[in-house]
Amino acid sequence: MTYPLFRDDAYLADADGTVTAHTQEGGIVLDRCLFYPxxxxxxGDSGAVTWNGHKLAIATTVKGAGGEIVLVPAEPATLPPVGTALFQHLDWYRRHRHMRMHTALHLLSTVIPLPVSGGAIGETKSRLDFDMPEAPQDKEGLEDLLNEAVDRDLPVTEEWITDEELKANRSLVKTMSVAPPTGAGRVRLVRIGEGRHQIDLQPCGGTHVARTGEIGTVRLGKIEKKGRQNRRVYITLD
Incomplete structure (x- = not known):
């Protein structure tokens, strides 16, 4: 298995590592990985790895077999040999945009408290799909609620529960289409706010900002009809 450094510290932008394997597709597996798959x-994160005067651009990162995390080079190239010690350099701007967007989508799921049927995160635009037969009437009001949650500068923290605890608390799961990963014995929860100021708690494996104030101003974009019961809601960041 690859040790996920991003799980310990989502703000870590550079780290060392050692090559443990190459994939048949030309990917690189490290013993510990800074890049989110x-x-x-x-x-998946992008960036570069460097070793002995060499530099290799990383286009994206994916999950491999058996808990491995695979770095995918931007183009075919000579890979650092297995056993090579190297340095990982994250495209921090892109990662931070994803962190802000991901946390903003969690907030969106609190101002539209309906089951989530899908979602996607991007640098400039992200969206959630809701089980929502009719589009909301007060779009401006929803945007105000979203930015009020941002402006409260609530802490974003994590905790872990067992698979059994999640089964006993299915109301924690907001997503209809994707079940939280289980089977490893424990599940990560992301919490926004604390105590009586808590506004969200749900399973999530992604990277997030430390406080909602770091998200910045959120703009509610268009709301599209995607089927009889589904509405797609877009957000952008200033």
Whole structure:
């Protein structure tokens, strides 16, 4: 398994590591990885790795077999040999945009308290799909509520519960289409706010900002009809 450094500190932008394997597709596996792999609607991280005067651009990151995290080079190139010690350099601007967007989508799920049927995170635009037969009438009011939650500068923290505890508390799961990953014995929860000021708690494996104030101003975009029961709601960040 690859140790996920991003789980310990989402703000870590550089780190060392050692090559443990190459994939048949030309990817690189490290013993510990700074890059978040595609999952949960969040794109895989990009950046570069450097070693012995060499530099290799990383286009994206994906999940491999058996808990491995695979770095995907931007183009075919000579890979650092297995056993090579190298340095990982994250495209921090892109990662931070994803962190802000991901946390903003959690807030969106609190101002539209309906089951979520899908979602996608991007640098410039993100969206959630809701089980919502009719589009909301007061779009401006929803945007105000969203930014009020941002302006409260609430802490964003995490905790872990067992698979059994999640099964006993299914109301924690907002997503209809994607179930939280289980089978490892524990599940990560992301909490926004604390005590009587808590506004959200749900399973999530993505990277997030430390406080909602870091998100900045959120703009509610268009709301599209995607089927009889589904509405797609877009957000952008200033």
């Amino acid at each position: 595609t999952g949960g609607g969040q794109p």
